[in-house]
Amino acid sequence: MDLRRRAWVFALVGVLGCKGESTAPTPYVDQREPCTQRDPLRRAFFGDLHVHTRNSFDAWVFDVRTTPEDAYRFAKGEALTLFEGSEAARSVQLDRPLDFAAVTDHAEYLGEVSLCVTPGSEVYDSNTCQGYRAANDDTVVRFGLALTEDPPSRFSDVCGANGRRCLDTALGVWGRIQEAAEAAYDRSAACTFTSFVGYEWTAVTAASNLHRNVIFRTSKVPPSPASYFEFPKLDQFHRVLRSACQDSLPGCEVMAIPHNANWSNGNMFFVETVEGDEAAARARAERRAELEPLLEVFQHKGDGECSNGLSGITGAPDEQCDFEKLRRDFTDCGDGTGFGGVGGVGACRAWTSCAGCS
Numbered sequence: 001m002d003l004r005r006r007a008w009v010f011a012l013v014g015v016l017g018c019k020g021e022s023t024a025p026t027p028y029v030d031q032r033e034p035c036t037q038r039d040p041l042r043r044a045f046f047g048d049l050h051v052h053t054r055n056s057f058d059a060w061v062f063d064v065r066t067t068p069e070d071a072y073r074f075a076k077g078e079a080l081t082l083f084e085g086s087e088a089a090r091s092v093q094l095d096r097p098l099d100f101a102a103v104t105d106h107a108e109y110l111g112e113v114s115l116c117v118t119p120g121s122e123v124y125d126s127n128t129c130q131g132y133r134a135a136n137d138d139t140v141v142r143f144g145l146a147l148t149e150d151p152p153s154r155f156s157d158v159c160g161a162n163g164r165r166c167l168d169t170a171l172g173v174w175g176r177i178q179e180a181a182e183a184a185y186d187r188s189a190a191c192t193f194t195s196f197v198g199y200e201w202t203a204v205t206a207a208s209n210l211h212r213n214v215i216f217r218t219s220k221v222p223p224s225p226a227s228y229f230e231f232p233k234l235d236q237f238h239r240v241l242r243s244a245c246q247d248s249l250p251g252c253e254v255m256a257i258p259h260n261a262n263w264s265n266g267n268m269f270f271v272e273t274v275e276g277d278e279a280a281a282r283a284r285a286e287r288r289a290e291l292e293p294l295l296e297v298f299q300h301k302g303d304g305e306c307s308n309g310l311s312g313i314t315g316a317p318d319e320q321c322d323f324e325k326l327r328r329d330f331t332d333c334g335d336g337t338g339f340g341g342v343g344g345v346g347a348c349r350a351w352t353s354c355a356g357c358s
Helices: 003-019 057-061 068-075 110-117 127-133 137-146 164-184 234-244 278-291
Strands: 047-051 080-082 090-092 100-103 194-201 212-216 254-258
Touching: 047 068, 047 194, 047 212, 057 110, 057 137, 068 080, 068 100, 068 164, 100 164, 110 127, 110 164, 127 137, 164 194, 234 254, 234 278, 254 278
Parallel strands: 047 100, 100 194
Antiparallel strands: 080 090, 194 212, 212 254
């Protein structure tokens, strides 16, 4: 069984196993040869489901110029030259190839980045694009702050008044991301590498990290990724994942993986209720449980699995909870929530628009 099948089986077992229930995976629609190596006792596989390339606004600004094709070659064990042509050029290579990977570039700004870095594009010389190509911290702040607005809005000098130019351009980038995943996927009986089509939903509500990495089980994926600009509420995002994938596209299956809850100011897992409508609240909770069976607990931004010192925690401190924390000082809002986590701060009060923040 290859990893596209295993991932969904294991995720479902992890969610339902504690209830004593069982579930069978839905029929797999992608065509491929059966893997020659099969182990009924299962094996541990290692991979990366959170990878950015030059298509992501923050990665490009920090001099990442690798493509999705480069990312998959690196994951499969090939050497990769970073900062080629500069004094900082260096070769990097994994000690051992990964078994699986997904490029998860930010759905937000896919079109903007492409338009701004492609010479000859109709908005290449716009103020926003010139500022973007300057590639400094101010660029990250400006693009990041645009995502904290309520509602978030695109840059009109790049995307036009209705955002259509950026949305249309993003479709081409999304298509190339899919092509790179397909080219990297080993469909032979050797099953040496599994790639997944994916992207990141970059929610920054109240300047708190609510990001999700979206991973598709098969090559059947929606025609466009769900962006935080168009779907800024978590339940909107969950609804469009369902409607654009399982509900309307045969063979499409999707999951969303939250990451860096340690930057969310308590908002990542805050229980959303629908006052006076128990049925709606239950449906919302069931959608979330179905679509989010996994959680990313560690990456280069630190371990988000647990923290000592939080209020309401019973028992003695766990020394393992001090492992590689993103932040060791934090604002504890008790049973409430705060804001500002992506900026390394936090406060326990209502969030107001950050227009003009610096």
